[in-house]
Amino acid sequence: MIEFIPFIAVVVMVFIGLYAVMFRRNLIKIVIGITIIESGINLFLITLGYREGGVAPIYTGLPPGTAYPEQMVLPVPQALTLTSIVIGVAVLALMLSLVMHIYRKYGTLDVRKIRRLKE
């Protein structure tokens, strides 16, 4: 069980985010929920690349006697996470600017009062 704790943290974060997106009625809270899901997924990716007792895959000032590749963590998940973080920033910026406009238009952030589109 102990070796799955990081994955459980991932699942908990995704759940919290999904809960916020599905059951909260405030637009800002929905945006925060999406950000929490995204952090959970980033944690998931970075968790996949960890190797027991590994160091960062950087050769500058590597501790002498480190055997590579056996004692280095995987670089690809870190690169994927980096990409994912930047994507998250972009999505967040766009969502928040839409929320600002919606607030100016309707004067509220409540989903129930905004929904003018017919289903």
Add this chain to the structure above:
Amino acid sequence: MTLEETLLQHSPALIIAIPLLSAFLMPLVSRIHAKLRNVFALVMLGLTGCFIWLLATDVLASGPRVYIFGAKNLTLPLVRILFEVDSIGIFMAIITIMLAIIAVIYSWSFMNEQDGLDKYYTLLLLVVTSALGMEFTGDIFNFFVFLEISCIASCALIAFWVEEGEALEAAFKYIVVSAIGALFVLFAIGLLYAQYDALNIATLAQALQYTFLDKIVLILLLVVLGMKAGLAPMHMWLPDAYGRAPPSVTLIIISATLASFYGVLRVIFTLYGNVLTTSMRFDFPLHVIIGWVLIVLAIVSILIGVIMALIQSDLMRLIGYTAVAEVGYMFLAIGTTVAALGAPYATVALQGGILHLLNDAIDIGLLFLVAGAIYYVTKKRSLDDISGLARTMKYTTVFFIVALLAVAGMPPLNGFTSKFLIYESVYQLNPILSIVAILCSILMLAIFIKVLYAAFLGPELPALKDVKEAPKSMLLAMGLLASLAILIGLFPNLFIDTLVKPAADALLNHAQYITMVIGGV
């Protein structure tokens, strides 16, 4: 090596690089002169189209091409990103670039009076780039990156008319749905990476063991990509987004939607191609389960699309719901193919589905352009406020009649050919499904006849007395799509033999896709 060979060899990279570079250059170009950006966008898309033409002639003649980024030769294990262009990819690219060029021609007059046009053209080129990238890429994480580009750029374009609250709501709905969907795709990619330590689609397809995790990955990918393609029950964003975006943008978003549909095809036929015939519990092979699930959802989409279209009074939303129904027809064809994998009519269904993809782009696109022309001259969206336009807008009326006959599947237009192929093959699987599909198609005809009477025929409203015909560039864009619809309707075999059959074969022959990468070392 001659110049032509060099260009051909690098064309997969250049097809992405040219629209991307022109998108980056657009803020600088639009500072020079306002009209220059239209010309610039058109020229660059035309150049991209030339490269796609060059690549298409080669791919259709001599099989898929692989392009590796950053290295000349393939080495195992595959650490670099690569593009793998086969017949279905190039078929999708042709549709994308065609819609993009027509959208830019249409925007010439349609967007003339708007501000913020440099950003508009930038984002438009970015959506085109992302759709092309999704269609060419052979790397699953790269696919995700392009999916995100298309999501963000389309969302900003949907909110182009920021003064309208509905446009903002549609954009917000779209980005929430797409962002969560994209995160699930990322989770699925993480699961695949954790098991096989690879991100290349061909490598993954070969290594796939069909474990429990792979089942979850399949479900996540199909749900998200099906949602992005507009399949019920997660189609809610589609009528809003289509109906509230400027119609030229809608044309581009259609191409992004079709790229997601292509993603569904790629996941089912290539990524899970090796394990499709694996039996799950109780002797149900995987392909039967996927096939029937897709068929049921497709029928639901068709019914929802047609029934909701029946009660709409907003013209663009009405067309949006029709688009949901058309997506349903495509999924019906794909579901039939997968469910009856191996039977002779499965190939016919796939060909019908792929041809319907092209026809859907043309017909729905033409309908939106006509609706946009009406909005441009009258500034009204509701069908109650427009009447008797046929007197003043003669060409637009003709184009609308072409589009309505095509979308309802009437001969001799393009919709007839593909829908006939779909009905024929679905009938062999289950006659009831085919009858439902035909009935819904007839209902669609009735809906658009109603629109024809309401908007174009009928008494002339005093408020619309000084309405003029749409400007020339809009007529040219609509004319191009209408002539394509007629051309495909009159000579369907020409298109089926040269484009659709190779595309269907490339999808069914997933072993070739894998050996092009793994075997080519």
Add this chain to the structure above:
Amino acid sequence: MTEMTKIVKTIANILFPFTVLFGLYIIAHGHLTPGGGFQGGAVVASGCALLLVAYSSRWVFKRIKEKRLATFESIGAIGFITVALLGLVFSMVFFGNFLAGSNLLFGTTPATGSTLADFNTGGVLPLMNFAVGVKVIAGLFVIVLVMAYASSVKEWGQ
């Protein structure tokens, strides 16, 4: 956003150069130590956001327009794709690392295993880091600036 007090302004004045310097250091050493164009760009942009908070967004907006920042961002993006296209010209493949091992600019190949930091390595990677750094600084700053300025305009509820 309204202007902050003199204390905040003074501290922001002191901190701003150090933040920018640290960000530029992270960008420049991206190929040697943890960091790179995105991370360093984010640090510099956060320094700019500090100015935005201390002085009002109007104050910043009067001095630098979002159009100019957007142009800078475009230039960064064009620089990135140009380096990739130069790979197409010089090593016959898009994204080719044509400088690595060439003994020209950034062309030294480091010894395998644990080495000291040699700035002159990495091929095109430092160039790409620099282009991305310019892009991210301008991009993030313009997002924050535009949103802050919009919320300071009267009709937006302030």
Add this chain to the structure above:
Amino acid sequence: MNSMEKRTIAAVLAFSIVAVFFFFSIFLIHPFGDLGQVQMDNHIIANTQNETGTNNGVTAVVFDYRGFDTLGEATILFSAVAGVIMIFRRVKE
């Protein structure tokens, strides 16, 4: 109110389905720190220095091995900036 209740029920249903999926999937991944297949990453770690001439494995992946993804990433930021400026284009004094 009826449509609101329906919406809530659908949300609960979707939430629980997703929850079940995520919960089952995490226990089937390899345990934390104990990797399964690593051929691609080992290749990258072993060849970073002589192929890309850089000491930093992550930068090598970001800008060289998967440089095209980074171009896409830069494009995403670019499109977000373009979108934000476009959405706020009407903001005047």
